[in-house]
Amino acid sequence: MPRPQLRSTAAVFTTLSAIAATSILSGQSVAEPFSTAPCALHRTAAHHSEGVDTWNAAYARPRGAVDAVMIFLSFPDNTPSTTPTELTADHFPATSRFFERASYGRFTLRVHPLKRWLRMPRPSSAYAIRRDWSAPDRAAYLRDAFAAADPDVDFSRYDVVYFVADPDAPGVDSDATKVVNLDTPVHLDGTDVRRVVTVFEKHPPDRLVLAHETGHVFDLPDLYHRPVDGKGDWDTYVGDWDLMGSQFGLSPDLFAWHKWRLGWLDPRQVVCVRGDGTTRLTLEPLEAGPDTPTQGLAGAPAFGLGHGTKLAVVRTGPDSVLAFEARDSAGNDRSGCREGILVYRVRGAAESGGGPVEVIDAHPHTEACWETSVYPPLADAPVSLGESFTVPGDGVKIEVEGRTASGAWTVAITPTLKD
Template identity: 80%
Template sequence: MPRPLPRARLRSTAAVFTTLTALTATSLVTGPSVAGPFSAAPCALERTDAHHSEGLDTWNAAYPRPTRALDAVMIFLSFPDSAPLTTPAELTADHFPATSRYFAQASYGRFALRPHPLRHWIRMPRPSTAYAIQRDWTASHRAAYLRDALASADGQVDFSRYDVVYFVADPHAPGVDSDATKVVNLEAPLRADGADIRRVVTVFENHPPDRLVLAHETGHVFDLPDLYHRPTDGKGDWDTHVGDWDLMGSQFGRAPDLFGWHKWKLGWLEERQVVCVPGGEPTRLTLESLSAGPDVPVTGAAGAPVFGSGRGTKLAVVRTGPDSVLAFEARGAVGNDRSACRQGVLVYRVRSGAESGGGPVQVIDAHPRTEACWENSVYPALADAPVDVGERFTVPGENVRVEVEGRTPSGAWTVKISPLR
């Protein structure tokens, strides 16, 4: 669902640290085990009944899993009360190839989203104003829109050929609300061409649209939750949970690559790329930048670009409860994160029992007294959240410490994680 565009605000830059203390970049603490044969399975939270649960021990078969090429049809809907001012080709270019490119990079090439846009408008039977389109749509108006859209398109589209359906409304029609874009999940699926349609992406974007908005909505098609906090009065910050750090938090984020937890859930990380840190003893490991892959260079220790394998360790996890973990991943200014405000090891909590929009993921700020990139971050308070080289951070309330000891010649991050007694 589209998000309000963040506004620039004046930010404090006071450098007061509480849980963060400086280390020299070359300091080492002897004794920790080196991550190797640890199984990731003990840290795989169980999927719950929560909408878009962050549990990943099993896959919800009601959703297509993006571990293969998936085909998406784009259907362009016009209305009797408005003549379109754009063409389907122009609206397609608003979203593709950017959306496919985003997923190709996020999945390390393991997933391809193949768009199949129609080249013409399909006329809806009623004026745009008849559907009362808005962000919090009534069920009756939404159902009427979907029924009319499906009936109008069915003679020209073989829905059995597609895994994802985008209904794109004429952005200049008077009844179209650009704040209403969302995924509609259907308890009783629609039926067309012998296929059950269980969810539809209804697109009501301006032209040009919000950046990466279609990628965000497509994430819901793959069972990913909203990570933003929606204020009850509609005012205030939406981005207090994860800031810039995941597309499902904000399509405007400076570092919108999906969290490593989401990549594990979607099947883009192999189990050997996830380390479940055992309790009771420190563990030293090397984390490859999350966005780095075979075709995405990172900056090595000598300052030169280096192409990583994309197959190294991407995610470290500490189990903290029956339905909760702490996750650690290295975020660098590469790939989908190329505009990241700060680099380092990002720490966040995951709760499998929390609903979409209810804070299932919360980034933990390693620099709680400072902010960064206030001019274009969606939430500057979290823009400098990662732990940088030479820093030690104890996670509040969890009794777990992370130390970032340095960088390898290939640009990976050497890290020590210590569950404290």
């Protein structure tokens, strides 16, 4: 039995009339202290800033158990040929498993799907659904979606809201899946809904697409480069190396920098490299958690990783750092093309989609895995065992000296090279 409707449909319409679909919440006035490490970039007003010194309290924190509701919307112009159960299985448990591995078990995404379709009042074609959706059309869609869901959903129970459209409806465009930030939160059931994930995926969907969109719910930026004319390569900034760049990447685990931001790394697992001398340290593979088997030097499974250093950082300016992390072909990166020490630049003031993270290619004259990589020129970006690499323009040298019996990488980092 549907629960009693807690507010009138007219009130929902009034609230949603203020929605600006492309607006964002900077959250500067509600930032919470997070880290004071010397290499922690400051959070800026940029959308999804990569700053780690504070957490934007307008976003849910992905730590512990977080509950999500999945709401299924049908339209008068089509009878669904799939079921809510089938569409739930398209995304779960794959999405939850990705985050459980990425967070080393510190974050669990619990989905609560509705068991039936909820009917929208207008045909799917009436909403003009597309990737670059107009604000009025998207606002109308959300207005109707909230009104349809309110009798059945207690929004106060959930931190994440997925509106899943009938994938076979004639007006549904699978390229339109994205997070919508609400300039004016929708107040339902005593809680403010600040953002929703609008899902228009075909059945079956694109790989890990919901994990990518859920990353935005937790304040992670888009790392791909969108060409002005929509043509050309989208993956020139980070290639295969982070889910927020491409959900199709061979190594989609989140960067260690993002895991630091999200609270999945302890402060002692991040080393700030300072001074002009050489610092030697051991970097555990990003993919390895406390109970994750990795390959030892003899090829046999080795355990015991998961609590050591995951990220080394060199400050290069007021708003920029170089980050160093070890990437193996395991866990979320089990399809990885190359292993080694990945080097990337982070800028705290860069906007989402504007290159806040850029992978630095240690092998700029070669490429790899051309048949499977989203961007082969960066597929062989890591510094391999026995190699050294000096970051162009920054004079920072990384030497990969060896591997321990447990599979960790031993490296030497020299921040400022001497003549």
